[in-house]
Amino acid sequence: MPAARFIEAFRNSLSARAVRDDSLTPFAEALRLSAGTPANTAADDLDHPLMARLDEALRRAQGDPDLISAVTEMAAAGDWFQVYTGEGINAAMADFMLAKVAVGPKGLLIDKSIRAGIFLLAPNFEYPMHDHGALEIYYVHSGTLDIQNGTDSAPRRMSPGQYSVTPSEVPHALWTGDAPVILLFVWTGEVTAPIWWWVQDEDGVWTKTLAKKL
Numbered sequence: 404m405p406a407a408r409f410i411e412a413f414r415n416s417l418s419a420r421a422v423r424d425d426s427l428t429p430f431a432e433a434l435r436l437s438a439g440t441p442a443n444t445a446a447d448d449l450d451h452p453l454m455a456r457l458d459e460a461l462r463r464a465q466g467d468p469d470l471i472s473a474v475t476e477m478a479a480a481g482d483w484f485q486v487y488t489g490e491g492i493n494a495a496m497a498d499f500m501l502a503k504v505a506v507g508p509k510g511l512l513i514d515k516s517i518r519a520g521i522f523l524l525a526p527n528f529e530y531p532m533h534d535h536g537a538l539e540i541y542y543v544h545s546g547t548l549d550i551q552n553g554t555d556s557a558p559r560r561m562s563p564g565q566y567s568v569t570p571s572e573v574p575h576a577l578w579t580g581d582a583p584v585i586l587l588f589v590w591t592g593e594v595t596a597p598i599w600w601w602v603q604d605e606d607g608v609w610t611k612t613l614a615k616k617l
Protein backbone atom coordinates (compact mmCIF):
# COMPACT_ATOMS: atom_id res chain seq x y z
CA MET A 404 0.00 0.00 0.00
CA PRO A 405 1.43 3.43 -0.97
CA ALA A 406 1.04 5.03 2.49
CA ALA A 407 2.89 2.18 4.23
CA ARG A 408 5.63 2.19 1.58
CA PHE A 409 6.02 5.97 1.94
CA ILE A 410 6.36 5.65 5.72
CA GLU A 411 8.98 2.91 5.39
CA ALA A 412 11.01 4.86 2.81
CA PHE A 413 10.82 8.08 4.85
CA ARG A 414 11.81 6.22 8.02
CA ASN A 415 14.79 4.60 6.24
CA SER A 416 15.94 7.96 4.95
CA LEU A 417 15.69 9.65 8.36
CA SER A 418 17.27 6.67 10.17
CA ALA A 419 20.32 6.80 7.88
CA ARG A 420 20.80 10.51 8.67
CA ALA A 421 20.08 10.07 12.41
CA VAL A 422 23.51 8.41 12.76
CA ARG A 423 25.02 11.89 12.33
CA ASP A 424 22.15 14.02 13.67
CA ASP A 425 20.26 12.61 16.65
CA SER A 426 17.57 15.34 16.38
CA LEU A 427 16.11 13.01 13.70
CA THR A 428 15.79 10.00 16.01
CA PRO A 429 12.33 10.88 17.45
CA PHE A 430 10.91 11.12 13.92
CA ALA A 431 12.51 7.89 12.70
CA GLU A 432 11.18 6.11 15.78
CA ALA A 433 7.70 7.61 15.42
CA LEU A 434 7.49 6.30 11.83
CA ARG A 435 7.18 2.68 12.92
CA LEU A 436 3.84 1.23 12.02
CA SER A 437 2.32 -1.58 14.01
CA ALA A 438 0.97 -4.50 12.03
CA GLY A 439 -2.48 -3.70 13.42
CA THR A 440 -2.69 -0.11 12.14
CA PRO A 441 -6.14 0.23 10.57
CA ALA A 442 -6.55 2.00 7.22
CA ASN A 443 -9.04 4.60 6.04
CA THR A 444 -10.75 4.12 2.69
CA ALA A 445 -9.71 6.40 -0.16
CA ALA A 446 -11.50 9.72 -0.73
CA ASP A 447 -12.29 11.40 -4.05
CA ASP A 448 -9.88 13.60 -6.02
CA LEU A 449 -9.57 17.17 -4.80
CA ASP A 450 -10.72 19.88 -7.21
CA HIS A 451 -8.18 22.64 -6.44
CA PRO A 452 -6.03 24.77 -8.81
CA LEU A 453 -2.81 23.86 -7.00
CA MET A 454 -3.26 20.19 -7.94
CA ALA A 455 -2.21 21.23 -11.49
CA ARG A 456 1.34 21.85 -10.17
CA LEU A 457 1.76 18.45 -8.51
CA ASP A 458 3.31 16.55 -11.45
CA GLU A 459 5.80 19.32 -12.13
CA ALA A 460 6.85 19.32 -8.46
CA LEU A 461 7.21 15.53 -8.44
CA ARG A 462 9.44 15.66 -11.53
CA ARG A 463 11.78 18.12 -9.78
CA ALA A 464 12.31 15.86 -6.73
CA GLN A 465 15.89 15.01 -5.80
CA GLY A 466 17.49 12.66 -3.29
CA ASP A 467 17.13 9.02 -2.27
CA PRO A 468 15.65 7.15 -5.32
CA ASP A 469 13.56 4.83 -3.15
CA LEU A 470 12.03 7.81 -1.31
CA ILE A 471 11.35 9.60 -4.63
CA SER A 472 9.55 6.55 -5.97
CA ALA A 473 7.58 6.08 -2.72
CA VAL A 474 6.51 9.75 -2.68
CA THR A 475 5.44 9.64 -6.33
CA GLU A 476 3.31 6.59 -5.66
CA MET A 477 1.86 8.09 -2.47
CA ALA A 478 1.09 11.41 -4.22
CA ALA A 479 -1.16 9.80 -6.84
CA ALA A 480 -4.71 11.09 -7.12
CA GLY A 481 -7.12 10.99 -4.21
CA ASP A 482 -7.00 11.94 -0.54
CA TRP A 483 -5.42 15.37 -0.96
CA PHE A 484 -7.09 18.09 1.13
CA GLN A 485 -6.75 21.78 1.97
CA VAL A 486 -4.88 22.29 5.24
CA TYR A 487 -6.62 25.68 5.66
CA THR A 488 -10.06 26.31 4.23
CA GLY A 489 -10.16 30.11 4.09
CA GLU A 490 -11.22 31.28 7.54
CA GLY A 491 -9.49 33.67 9.93
CA ILE A 492 -6.63 36.12 9.55
CA ASN A 493 -4.67 34.21 6.90
CA ALA A 494 -7.56 33.20 4.65
CA ALA A 495 -5.32 33.15 1.53
CA MET A 496 -3.67 29.99 2.87
CA ALA A 497 -6.56 28.06 1.33
CA ASP A 498 -5.12 28.74 -2.13
CA PHE A 499 -1.52 27.86 -1.38
CA MET A 500 -1.23 24.68 0.66
CA LEU A 501 -2.49 21.11 0.21
CA ALA A 502 -1.70 17.95 2.15
CA LYS A 503 -1.95 14.21 1.90
CA VAL A 504 -1.50 12.41 5.22
CA ALA A 505 -0.07 8.88 5.17
CA VAL A 506 -0.50 8.28 8.88
CA GLY A 507 -2.27 10.25 11.61
CA PRO A 508 -5.50 10.45 13.61
CA LYS A 509 -7.39 10.90 10.29
CA GLY A 510 -4.66 9.68 7.91
CA LEU A 511 -4.75 6.91 5.32
CA LEU A 512 -3.31 4.79 8.12
CA ILE A 513 -4.78 5.62 11.51
CA ASP A 514 -2.50 6.38 14.45
CA LYS A 515 -3.30 8.96 17.14
CA SER A 516 0.35 9.49 18.16
CA ILE A 517 1.83 10.80 14.89
CA ARG A 518 1.10 12.76 11.71
CA ALA A 519 3.24 12.21 8.62
CA GLY A 520 2.71 12.92 4.96
CA ILE A 521 3.25 15.33 2.09
CA PHE A 522 2.59 19.05 1.69
CA LEU A 523 2.26 20.69 -1.72
CA LEU A 524 2.98 24.44 -1.53
CA ALA A 525 2.40 27.05 -4.22
CA PRO A 526 5.36 29.04 -5.62
CA ASN A 527 6.11 32.49 -4.17
CA PHE A 528 3.99 31.84 -1.13
CA GLU A 529 4.42 32.81 2.53
CA TYR A 530 3.26 30.50 5.29
CA PRO A 531 3.10 33.09 8.07
CA MET A 532 4.57 32.67 11.54
CA HIS A 533 2.78 29.93 13.47
CA ASP A 534 3.40 27.38 16.19
CA HIS A 535 1.98 24.12 17.55
CA GLY A 536 2.57 21.73 20.43
CA ALA A 537 3.91 18.98 18.17
CA LEU A 538 7.60 18.52 17.41
CA GLU A 539 7.97 18.81 13.63
CA ILE A 540 10.37 17.99 10.82
CA TYR A 541 10.10 19.42 7.32
CA TYR A 542 12.10 17.54 4.69
CA VAL A 543 12.44 19.26 1.29
CA HIS A 544 11.58 16.81 -1.49
CA SER A 545 11.21 19.26 -4.37
CA GLY A 546 11.72 23.00 -4.85
CA THR A 547 13.46 25.59 -2.73
CA LEU A 548 12.23 27.54 0.26
CA ASP A 549 13.35 29.64 3.21
CA ILE A 550 12.41 28.67 6.75
CA GLN A 551 12.63 30.73 9.91
CA ASN A 552 12.49 29.08 13.33
CA GLY A 553 11.89 31.63 16.13
CA THR A 554 10.86 35.27 15.77
CA ASP A 555 14.41 36.67 16.07
CA SER A 556 16.47 34.35 13.87
CA ALA A 557 17.32 34.77 10.18
CA PRO A 558 15.54 32.60 7.57
CA ARG A 559 17.55 29.64 6.22
CA ARG A 560 17.48 28.56 2.54
CA MET A 561 16.61 24.87 2.04
CA SER A 562 16.96 22.75 -1.12
CA PRO A 563 15.92 19.16 -1.91
CA GLY A 564 17.41 16.66 0.55
CA GLN A 565 17.66 19.22 3.36
CA TYR A 566 15.51 19.29 6.47
CA SER A 567 14.58 21.48 9.40
CA VAL A 568 13.47 20.41 12.88
CA THR A 569 11.10 22.75 14.76
CA PRO A 570 10.72 22.15 18.51
CA SER A 571 7.33 22.20 20.23
CA GLU A 572 5.79 25.72 20.50
CA VAL A 573 8.60 27.44 18.55
CA PRO A 574 7.06 29.84 16.00
CA HIS A 575 8.13 29.26 12.40
CA ALA A 576 7.43 30.66 8.93
CA LEU A 577 8.14 29.52 5.34
CA TRP A 578 8.66 31.31 2.02
CA THR A 579 8.64 29.27 -1.19
CA GLY A 580 10.72 30.13 -4.26
CA ASP A 581 9.66 30.31 -7.92
CA ALA A 582 8.73 26.60 -8.18
CA PRO A 583 6.06 24.62 -6.33
CA VAL A 584 7.44 22.83 -3.27
CA ILE A 585 6.86 19.35 -1.92
CA LEU A 586 7.67 19.04 1.76
CA LEU A 587 7.57 15.76 3.65
CA PHE A 588 6.63 16.18 7.28
CA VAL A 589 6.39 14.31 10.55
CA TRP A 590 4.71 15.54 13.72
CA THR A 591 5.30 13.70 16.95
CA GLY A 592 4.47 14.51 20.59
CA GLU A 593 1.36 16.71 21.00
CA VAL A 594 -0.15 15.93 17.60
CA THR A 595 -3.71 16.93 18.54
CA ALA A 596 -2.79 20.34 20.01
CA PRO A 597 -3.98 23.30 17.87
CA ILE A 598 -2.00 25.46 15.43
CA TRP A 599 -1.65 29.17 16.39
CA TRP A 600 -0.87 32.21 14.22
CA TRP A 601 1.67 34.64 15.61
CA VAL A 602 0.84 38.27 14.91
CA GLN A 603 3.12 41.24 15.55
CA ASP A 604 1.69 44.69 16.39
CA GLU A 605 3.26 48.10 15.56
CA ASP A 606 5.25 48.01 18.79
CA GLY A 607 6.79 44.67 17.83
CA VAL A 608 4.82 42.69 20.42
CA TRP A 609 3.75 39.19 19.31
CA THR A 610 0.39 37.69 20.24
CA LYS A 611 -1.06 34.28 19.36
CA THR A 612 -4.45 33.66 17.79
CA LEU A 613 -6.03 30.30 16.97
CA ALA A 614 -5.30 29.10 13.41
CA LYS A 615 -6.72 25.58 13.39
CA LYS A 616 -8.06 23.07 15.88
CA LEU A 617 -6.92 19.53 15.27
Ligand SMILES: [Fe+2]
Binds near residue numbers: 535539569575
Ligand atom coordinates in the same frame (compact mmCIF):
# COMPACT_ATOMS: atom_id res chain seq x y z
FE1 LIG B 1 4.60 23.72 11.56
